[in-house]
Amino acid sequence: MESTEDEWCAFNPMAKDYYDEGGNQYTNESGQNLIDEAPVPPKDEQEQRAAKQAKYPYLVVPKSNPYVTEKMLINFFGRALIKEMEFRRMSRVYFIYFENIGSLEAARQRVERYPNLIKCITGRPQKERDINIEKVISTEPMPKPGPAISPTERTAVNHNREVPVSGGEQKHPEFLRPPLVTKADYQKGSLLATNDATQRYLNVKYEFALERHDVYKLKDETRIPQVVLHFRSGRTIPVTTVAAPEEDKTETLLEDGVSKCVVCQNWTDTFCKLCKMPFCDASCFADVAEQHKQSCGKGEILKLDEKVGRKFPKPGLPPSGSKVRITAFEQTNVVYVRSADIQVDVAYYTVLMEVMMLGQTASKLQSGPVCGQIVLYKFEGHMSRALVLNVDDPNDIYVVCMDFGSVEVTQLDDLYECSSYLAGLPCYPVAVKLRGVPRRFVGPNIREVMYELDQSLVFDMKYSKREYDFSKGLQIVVMTEIDINRSLNRLFKTIITPVEPSVSDLGFKEDCLPYIPLSFGKNIEVVVMDNTFLKCGFVYCTSRDLAYEVSKMQRDIQEYGEKIAKCATFAPPINELCIAKYEGKWCRGLSIELKGDGYPSILFIDYGNIVPTHVTDIRPYPPQFIFPIMTTQLDLIGVPEEPTNAQIEWLEHYYPTGTGITCSEIIYCKENNTYSTRIEKLQELLSLD
Structure with a gap:
């Protein structure tokens, strides 16, 4: 069969051999291949990745520099946390899978603690994936979803609580130390x-x-x-010693080249090159110029005139x-x-x-x-x-x-x-x-x-x-x-400016703070910080000196709550410290009960009252606030377990918040670390109807 002219024009065996990449071999003179062939990806690679991303939480870490390697990431996060790791060459990122959400949070805390080492983002599915599940056959209609509840929305307070709550909304007492010196002390002639x-x-x-x-x-x-x-x-x-009477005061030259000036008796390293007479400056030298001229170089001790006296800088x-x-x-x-x-x-x-x-x-x-x-x-x-x-x-x-x-x-x-x-x-x-x-x-x-x-x-x-x-x-x-x-x-x-911790960080317990106990004995004067639990037989008190310190401390806490803390809502775990707002002011608090209404029960540790506080009025406790706890719970000796309303009114009337009382005796029990007190006229008040 004869070939046409067009078919012969398309025939080019050299071009076919040139474009055939199968025959290309990139080797050096020793026969070593210079380019690694990429492995053939499995057919179900996309499905496997999608399944892992749907099953395990993961972080995406870009390979931003040569130091970010697989071994570096294993050492950084810890082998126990990592479930699996995958590196994608095209996008140059590491996909790090974790077993559960707890391991992911632990890894995120390490990234936040050392932000300059690596950068990462939390992985989320890029698109919705169909998951095959069996349909549940039921004749009952599906319940309608309830309305969404905003964490900032204030609902009614659940008063069914296991811990007692302070009654009333009395303000925390404020104690201001009187000034040491006033204008009256500077009157003319004083x-x-x-x-x-x-x-x-x-x-x-x-x-x-x-x-x-x-x-x-x-x-x-x-x-x-x-x-x-x-x-x-x-x-x-300074550590100084008085010279002995027999000590020769003319021996002024010391081993380190510093001596006392012969005029003002101040230390100096300036002296005459001939007789080694020390002097401070030209002013001191002018006072003894004549005497020095007569004794210089003769080995005689300089005898000073009575008019030459000690001089001090201004x-x-x-x-x-x-x-x-x-x-x-x-x-x-x-x-x-x-x-x-x-x-x-x-x-x-x-x-x-x-x-x-x-x-x-x-x-x-x-x-x-x-x-x-x-x-x-x-x-x-x-x-x-x-x-x-x-x-x-x-x-x-x-x-x-x-x-x-x-x-x-x-x-x-x-x-x-x-x-x-x-x-x-x-x-x-x-x-x-x-x-x-x-x-x-x-x-x-x-x-x-x-x-x-x-x-x-x-x-x-x-x-x-x-x-x-x-x-x-x-x-x-x-x-x-x-x-x-x-x-x-x-x-x-930097030291005195508090920093708001992350909500994922571990909180601080009450035992992290130092505690100043009350002195026990007879005739101890204290001030009442809170009296809302007189019905339970105890009151919160501290000494007056420490009450001044509590009020000074509130200045720092208020600054933190108003200008530094940015967390919108925070519900501290039980027995963890926090900063909570009470009557418009921020104070130190301790979470002692959590309820589903959004109002944890907060014990204000510097005063003693317990108040349900909404999560929008609570902030994380900064690590810089290591101020001591200065308020002590005093058990009142003689108060019945269930006092009458009249007895409670009399107690609150005679021992109001912010006033000083004299305890006839304060007793400390070392076994359970509690304080109890006997107060003057207490039995007389309890006997009134």
């Missing part, structure tokens, strides 16, 4: 107006009241070179850009600093040594001091100058240590007479306010950081004179540690 002309101590605060109750489990002191840091006061006390706020050291903390945003300049540093310790040495012969105060009086305060065997602020209670006299800045509470036995010479010595610590750091409750976390910043650290302090708090009389500054370039302002703000 000692306070004379010794504090700038009215610096008008706004001074005492923020370390919890230390007197041994709340913090820290060491009493730590020793660093030549300094003892006492955690109870937050200030450093006190005050160091200029911006100066190097400073911290001497004490007053609040979370107020610290006392002094210049780290060598002359000021030496003069500062010279004043401390002068006060300690001359204070050993000082006589005790025979009568109570007055506001504004400068006295000597003995602490741990060391003397320091102090300014008396408040003497309302002779057993609790508030003083401020002038050479440190810390406010202390002491008694008359620890106060001594201060001579005019010691009172006239310069005072170098100056209070400044940290920019951007709010005033917060001094809890264990911020307190521990405060007391680690001892006087051995040097900070670079910068400020602008335009930023000045005239209401407090404080300069606003920014302080940076020069060794590691760490901002003190940012550090404090």
Whole structure:
């Protein structure tokens, strides 16, 4: 059969061999194939993937960098959590399947804890899949679905509860500590107006009241070179010894090249190259120039004139850009600093040594001091100058240590007479306010950081004179540690700012918080925090000092509930802490019962009342709030198991919330860790009809 011309034109054996990929072989000179052939996917691969995605929860992890490998993911999530793993080459993602939803939540928590390691999304079916199930044959009609219930919708409260609930809606009591110093104390001619002309101590605060109750489990002191840091006061006390009378005071040259100036007796590293006479600067050298000229190079001891006296650098706020050291903390945003300049540093310790040495012969105060009086305060065997602020209670006299800045509470036995010479010595610590750091409750976390910043650290302090708090009389500054370039302002703000935890995180139990028990004995004065359970025979109380701390603590909790917590609804598990709203204010709470009505029973641990609270008024408890529990349940001895209504009314009338009562005796039972009390006139009230 003859072929046509068109058929011969289409005949091209070379092109057929070129386009035939079956004959292509990508090998090197040794015969090794350079391209791995992709395995032939099974026919039912899509069905298998769909079945796994419908059966198991899974995460999708993109291979964003070479470090994301199969072994890395197994080590990250844990082999026990992973059911199966699949890598898709085309989309370059890992499909990680888990056995159940609990394993998926555990894996998600690890991703949230280390968000910089991997990124992932929760897998969901991309389209609806048909699942073959047998139809259920029934003659009964299917029930109609009920209306959807919104978690934010407030329904009726289920009053059928196993735990007792507080009756009424009384407000939580608020206790405000009276100011240490008022304007009346600065009247013209008073000692306070004379010794504090700038009215610096008008706004001074005492923020370390919890230390007197041994709340913090820290060491009493730590020793660093030549300094003892006492955690109870937050200030450093130099270790000094009084020189023996026979000691030769002319021997001033020390091994480290630092000596005492022959003029002002301050330490210096400047000296004459010929006779090794130490002096601070040109001013000190000018005072002894003539005497030095006569004795220099002759090996004679310099004899000083009586007119040559001790000199001290001028006190005050160091200029911006100066190097400073911290001497004490007053609040979370107020610290006392002094210049780290060598002359000021030496003069500062010279004043401390002068006060300690001359204070050993000082006589005790025979009568109570007055506001504004400068006295000597003995602490741990060391003397320091102090300014008396408040003497309302002779057993609790508030003083401020002038050479440190810390406010202390002491008694008359620890106060001594201060001579005019010691009172006239310069005072170098100056209070400044940290920019951007709010005033917060001094809890264990911020307190521990405060007391680690001892006087051995040097900070670079910068400020602008335009930023000045005239209401407090404080300069606003920014302080940076020069060794590691760490901002003190940012550090404090980070520590005291609470962070809302995820609802999937494990909550905090009540035993995570420290507890301050009531002192037991006779004639103990307490204040009533809540009296709604007088019908049950107990009342919640605390001491007045701790009641002030409870009210101060609410400032931080309110800030967290209003501005930081963003969770719309939260139902805490039983026996877990939370932040709940009561009468418009956020407080610390403990979940003690869950009901299906959306109102868990919340025990407000700082007061004592139990109130059903809607889930929209509850927030997760932040880990930064490790404030102690200061309220105690007191069982009333003598109250019958079922008191009459008249007896309950009399009890609530005589022991209202927010008032102080005197317990004739408080008894502590160590076996079950409970407190009970006998209250004056209790039996008389119960006998009334």
